[in-house]
Amino acid sequence: MDLEIYLTLKKPTNICLNELIVLSLLVYENYKAIQNIHKNTTTNIIEMIESLEKRGYVKIVDTFIDEDRGVFYPESVSLRDKTLQLFDEERINLNELVDKYRALFPREFRGDLQGCKTKLKTFLRKYKKYTPEIILQATESYNNLMTNGNGYRRQAHYFIIKDGISDLAKYCEDTINGTVLESLKSDNTIRL
Numbered sequence: 001m002d003l004e005i006y007l008t009l010k011k012p013t014n015i016c017l018n019e020l021i022v023l024s025l026l027v028y029e030n031y032k033a034i035q036n037i038h039k040n041t042t043t044n045i046i047e048m049i050e051s052l053e054k055r056g057y058v059k060i061v062d063t064f065i066d067e068d069r070g071v072f073y074p075e076s077v078s079l080r081d082k083t084l085q086l087f088d089e090e091r092i093n094l095n096e097l098v099d100k101y102r103a104l105f106p107r108e109f110r111g112d113l114q115g116c117k118t119k120l121k122t123f124l125r126k127y128k129k130y131t132p133e134i135i136l137q138a139t140e141s142y143n144n145l146m147t148n149g150n151g152y153r154r155q156a157h158y159f160i161i162k163d164g165i166s167d168l169a170k171y172c173e174d175t176i177n178g179t180v181l182e183s184l185k186s187d188n189t190i191r192l
Contacts, residue, residue, distance in 0.1 A: 022048055026077055027087045034074045046072050057083045094121055097132050104139045105156045115157035123160050130172040138171035
């Protein structure tokens with residue numbers, strides 16, 4: 001098994017090298033490598049991830065272990081800010097971004113605060129090329145279009161993603177390309 005791992009940490013930490021490697025693989029979503037390490041070494045990755053959860057580095061958010069099949073799902077692990085601060089070069093203040101994002105929507109369409117945080121965090125990990133500035137510009141364009149009566153306005157958390165489709169990604173791409181949508185076209189949306 002060939003695996004290249006580069007660790008550049010922003011600040012000192014008290015976790016061991018094996019844990020840093022697993023965290024790095026989680027940060028860069030290399031789930032297959034985590035499965036291979038678990039399968040081909042004596043290191044118990046499951047126990048390590050559970051230990052990292054107890055210490056506040058990760059959160060297990062979905063079914064993690066399928067004991068009937070004897071497998072585990074590292075993609076069910078969500079990274080906590082404590083981990084992201086170790087690895088991220090440019091840290092985005094998610095709370096500040098969510099507040100600015102939701103403020104662009106009329107009060108009755110601001111949606112669920114926690115839903116916006118969770119979905120925006122996933123969005124930022126998936127679409128690294130979209131900066132907070134682009135996200136806010138795209139959201140403002142969307143809301144301006146909806147205010148002018150050109151379509152059905154989604155709740156803020158559903159605009160980020162709903163049923164695997166991200167209208168926000170489409171508007172971000174249009175913002176980068178300098179185009180403005182005339183109407184919402186579901187066949188032009190991007191799947192997350």
